[in-house]
Amino acid sequence: MPAYPTKNAVAMPLVSVLVPAFNHERFVERFLDSVLEDPYPAKELIIIDDGSTDGTGERIAEWVSLHAGDLPIEYVRCENKGIAATLNELVARSRGELLRLGSSDDYLLPGGLDAQVRYLLANPRKGAVIGDSIVVDGEGNKLHDSGMRDLHGADKRLYRSDDGIRRAVITRWAIGGPVTLLRKSALEIVSRWTEGLRIDDWDMFLRLAARDALGFIDVSVCAYRLHDTNLSKTRHTATRIANLSEARQVAIRRTELFDEPCRSLLRAESYYIGAKIAFLQKRHARVALHLLAYACLVVASKFRFASANHHVERA
Numbered sequence: 097m098p099a100y101p102t103k104n105a106v107a108m109p110l111v112s113v114l115v116p117a118f119n120h121e122r123f124v125e126r127f128l129d130s131v132l133e134d135p136y137p138a139k140e141l142i143i144i145d146d147g148s149t150d151g152t153g154e155r156i157a158e159w160v161s162l163h164a165g166d167l168p169i170e171y172v173r174c175e176n177k178g179i180a181a182t183l184n185e186l187v188a189r190s191r192g193e194l195l196r197l198g199s200s201d202d203y204l205l206p207g208g209l210d211a212q213v214r215y216l217l218a219n220p221r222k223g224a225v226i227g228d229s230i231v232v233d234g235e236g237n238k239l240h241d242s243g244m245r246d247l248h249g250a251d252k253r254l255y256r257s258d259d260g261i262r263r264a265v266i267t268r269w270a271i272g273g274p275v276t277l278l279r280k281s282a283l284e285i286v287s288r289w290t291e292g293l294r295i296d297d298w299d300m301f302l303r304l305a306a307r308d309a310l311g312f313i314d315v316s317v318c319a320y321r322l323h324d325t326n327l328s329k330t331r332h333t334a335t336r337i338a339n340l341s342e343a344r345q346v347a348i349r350r351t352e353l354f355d356e357p358c359r360s361l362l363r364a365e366s367y368y369i370g371a372k373i374a375f376l377q378k379r380h381a382r383v384a385l386h387l388l389a390y391a392c393l394v395v396a397s398k399f400r401f402a403s404a405n406h407h408v409e410r411a
Contacts, residue, residue, distance in 0.1 A: 108137065109138065109213065110192040111136065111140075111193075111209060112142055112186075112190035112191060112192030112194070112280075113139055113198055113204075114183065114190060114195055114196065115128070115143040116198070116200065117144065117152050117153075117200035118176070119152055120200040121150045121151040121155050122201075122234070123201040124156055124159075124201070125155055126203045127201070127203045128143075128159050128163075130204040130205070131167075131204060132166055133204075133206055134207070134208065134209050134210075135210070136213065140169070140190070141167055141168070141169045141170070142169075142170045143172070144173075144182050144185060145173045146177060146179070170189060179293075179296055180289035180290055180292065180296040184288045187283065190280065192280065193279070193280055194277055195280055196212075196277050197277075202273045202274050202321050204317065204318050204319075205317055205318055205319060207315075208316070208317025208318060209317075211315045212225050212277035212313065212315075212317060215311060221308075222310065222311040223278065223281070223286070224279065224282055224309060224311070225276070225311040225313060226276050227275045227312070228252070228314060228316045229243035229273040229316055229317065229319060229320040230242070230319050230320070231243045231247050231319070231322060232319045232320070232322070233322055233323070234321065234322070234323040234324070236319075242316070243270075243273060247320075248270035248272065250268055250270035255314075261305055261308075261310050262305045262354070262358050263358065263361065265302060265305040266358060267365060269298055275318055282309060285307065286300070299346045299350065302353065302362075303353065306350070306358075333376055344366050344373065347362055348366050351363050361394070361397040363393050364393035364394045364397060367386045367393065
């Protein structure tokens with residue numbers, strides 16, 4: 097494992113790597129190994145098994161017994177509470193100034209922690225930074241070089257500015273896998289995860305983007321794994337409707353955080369999600385109504401973006 101100079105190790109802030117684990121017995125050891133493989137020196141590992149019904153808990157316990165002397169580790173098993181509640185408990189147990197969000201079916205890439213820490217040290221007004229990911233399959237074979245570009249079709253140039261990040265987070269959700277390093281202090285501003293949500297990350301990123309607190313580095317910091325049980329990739333119609341309905345409620349609830357034209361853009365997104373729901377429900381008239389409202393709001397927001405840019409250029 098590469099070693100950092102002693103003076104550099106002392107200067108670097110403590111990072112708490114937070115791992116919510118649930119029914120990933122095939123993958124969880126790979127994530128835990130990747131925490132050790134990353135050479136960043138000042139880190140602790142906190143793991144909560146959120147009521148797994150397979151062998152995940154046993155795999156973690158075995159790994160912890162082998163590596164308890166390699167870095168500070170805390171491991172807790174509890175009844176299932178859901179991802180948001182688990183993340184909030186992980187934060188409460190953490191001692192680090194910075195929080196690296198993990199996922200028990202993905203894994204970190206060496207050097208990612210250092211790159212993200214250095215970004216936050218250089219940009220003190222940012223509350224969090226995201227990176228890119230590679231995409232792998234269930235066996236670890238690489239499928240894509242960029243999760244943002246190749247899997248989600250994102251234009252990474254948008255992430256070069258606060259305005260672009262706001263628009264990207266609102267209109268094209270392209271953040272997959274454990275790509276986020278977050279200041280613990282940022283949670284005092286935007287509050288913690290909203291418990292009860294199953295797909296919680298968009299809600300958090302909207303709150304960060306609304307405050308221009310989200311940064312980006314074009315570095316692959318993790319491997320995002322595609323496999324049969326990815327929550328966001330389900331083909332089950334009722335589950336897809338439930339996930340989309342939750343996302344629509346998040347969009348509606350968070351519009352008040354944004355000024356125009358982003359407020360109209362997020363309202364438009366809520367109608368677009370509504371059209372998807374109506375399509376799955378085979379309510380074709382409602383699809384048309386939602387799409388009409390979506391188109392009107394998108395046009396209005398584009399006009400306001402153009403007007404705002406014109407005023408900036410004249411100034």
